Amino acid sequence: MLELANVNAWYGESHVLHGIGMQIPRGQCVALLGRNGAGKTTTLRAIMGLMPRVEGDISLDGAPIAKLRSDLIARKGIALCPEDRAIFPSLTVTENLFLPPVIAKPAMTIEHIYDLFPNLKERGASRGTSLSGGEQQMLAIARILRTGANVLLLDEPTEGLAPVIVQQIARTIREIKQRGLTVLLVEQNARFVEELADIHYLIENGAIVDRMEAAEFSKSIAKVNKLLGV
């Protein structure tokens, strides 16, 4: 289980996360919902060791990871698919895909990944940034699937994408869940996560304000949308 307890984070003098507490059990999909600037991406960055200053406890299966360098956190099996997708402009699609080191036996073979995202094979020699937004998102997800990481942090994977691509990403996340991987899914789209997540956390002004199981969440969509400003 990935667990955050009383996590605080700062950008310079600015205190941006206030005592975040979350539990992401193995094999489950946990959603973190909130408006822009609520602290969703910062929470993922704190888990990944990318914040300049973090206090509190972050642990993976009981082992503390809060003080580790980000490359060591990644080697423990946590992988981040960032909001901006981090497709490297000087690398081809294939080079982007094969960039992170394999840290364990992947849940999906490269053949299976290419079956899921055939464009990545067909356009392997193109620059990563020449792909469409949807294809770049596929590449960003495929890239962390290939590493064998078993805790995936997905930061707004549907942002700015056409509905047909959003459906494809939902199918992919379902398949990831079926294969026993753990997912922390950051989103603003409550309808998108409703079908996918087992547990839902709501974040506002850098603090967790609610936690719901899937059934409760479905009944509270109107309340959640109000919080999200939808």
Next chain:
Amino acid sequence: MDIPVNLILSQMVLGVVNGVLYAILSLGLAVIFGLLGVINFAHGVFFMMGAYCAYTLLTWFGIGYWGALVLAPLIVGAIGIVVEVFLIRHLYKLDHLYGLLLTLGLAIFVEGLAHITYGPLGLPYSIPPSLQGAVNLGFMFLPFYRAWVVVFGIVLCVGTWLAIEKTPLGAKLRAATDNPRMVQAFGINVPVMLTLTYAAGVALAAVGGVLAAPIMSVHPQMGVSVVIVVFAVVVIGGMGSIMGSIVTGILLGLLEGLAKAVAPEFSSTVIFIFMALVLLARPRGLFGKVA
């Protein structure tokens, strides 16, 4: 003005020899700047250290040119690791100017050290017996050694370019140039990669020093005389551009050689006139990308 064609051709061939040395040096400089963002003013002294290493290996240990060509870059690369870990690493988050000032200070210090240890005079380093002699090109006799420098230098430059552009390790280097924090978050140990890149860059300078030792005399200022030209190469080629450094290095060597034949009084300034023109027309350099 009546300039013999043979003179022009022979100066251009000799210019290519210098150009290859410029390319090797600027290649290391471009790799270091591209990945570490450090304007490595100490690059000239690492070139000088390569030459002194070759001299010392020969006179103290009896290890000749071929051994020096392997050992000197390793020794200088190891010194580069120490310099990166204890000095340069602490400047990455600061303005580029701090790196320039630190490496300039380091260059002055090492040059002084060489002056004290080996004296101010040039020391001779012989061409290896297997590369003595010359080939008749019709318009000039080209020493075998200079031909070797051109061939080896071009192979080294192209090999380095291929390693950076076409291998998984090179992909990691290029990605780290784009976004080092994200590359590290993918599980790649970026600090070690930066250290090894600096070491590789200065090892390339040391290779240049060993190649130059039989052509120039080995003296404390030998790095200073080339490093200014090499900076011009990097600026003209486009800061951080690997291919830009290789092509521009050879191009400027040719230009300098041509100037020596046509207008010798301008031969030392023609490179800088060319640099000014390129910067006016294309501020990012010939091969530089738009920021």
